[in-house]
């Protein structure tokens with residue numbers, strides 16, 4: 001067996017993973033609530049919070065990519081066949097692409113509507129798409145479609161992580177466990 | 187000779203005749219703040235007439251009619267919402283109207299109007315400075331007028347909450363009309 005620390009993601013990666021997971025699930029749930037509400041003060045307030053959560057995901061993603069490139073990435077369990085490993089990597093790549101595309105599509109939609117995006121009420125983000133109501137409607141559907149893909153990918157991701165941990169008994173969850181090396185029981 | 191004289195008189199009095207505004211070149215934009223974030227909208231159909239000769243500004247007057255149904259906001263939802271009873275109640279109050287009572291020269295191409303603005307059946311005194319410029323055959327009036335939306339009951343019930351939509355709305359008017367000779 002390799003030394004325990006080698007089989008784990010670096011602490012900053014673990015932290016970013018769970019922080020972003022919370023933000024994404026929250027942004028998604030608030031997004032669904034927004035979808036269900038008619039135009040009302042509550043809907044506007046939720047949209048405001050939703051946008052900041054989504055932009056936070058975008059900023060953390062940039063940090064996460066840097067940390068991942070700079071830190072140790074534990075190899076996948078040796079019992080996985082090359083094809084399984086390839087699929088796992090493709091799944092992770094899809095997650096990264098969607099974590100970028102989903103908030104970007106939201107930002108693009110707002111921009112095309114001509115509604116400024118102000119991160120946490122202070123940082124005025126650039127409007128990078130000219131006001132265009134038709135395009136805005138299309139981007140709204142793109143945001144929905146990408147969100148559906150993201151949700152399916154996240155469900156698949158969680159399913160396989162749990163399957164590895166509880167059926168294959170390969171300690172998969174320990175790779176991303178919060179709380180440092182002392183929690184390495186396996 | 188008689189018809190010629192009549193025509194002369196007509197031409198001579200032209201500056202005092204009200205000129206219908208050029209609806210295609212005129213626009214009314216407004217900026218409102220939604221949770222501190224500025225948002226633009228406009229009214230696309232404006233009618234009315236303006237009489238304004240810079241040399242004789244005190245005789246000037248304007249009477250503008252804004253079609254509420256021509257409102258446009260960033261999203262289709264918001265555009266539809268603003269025609270509802272809580273906002274403009276466009277069915278009961280299809281137009282807003284501005285009628286000036288006086289126009290004062292402020293020097294140069296700057297003037298100040300006072301008048302009455304009627305929105306949603308409520309009339310309030312308003313006054314704002316504006317500039318007058320010539321663009322080809324058109325005279326163009328440009329200015330801004332801050333109004334309190336709540337003074338006109340625009341946004342009632344849950345929408346009266348000014349944390350969501352601020353009370354003050356900045357109206358920007360750009361009115362073009364044929365220049366008198």
Ligand code: HEM
Pocket residue numbers: 023024025027028029030031032034035047050051052053054055057102103104105106107108109110117140143144147
């Ligand atoms: C991880 C980031 C994000 C997730 C998971 C997410 C998720 C969602 C979901 C599930 C919906 C409901 C579907 C819909 O109503 O169309 C939604 C709606 C919305 N999202 Fe996002 N979103 C994210 C980022 C953003 C960002 C960064 C913005 C803008 C800056 C944004 C703007 C919006 C808006 C305006 C709506 C309402 C669309 C409508 O009017 O129906 N989102 N989002």
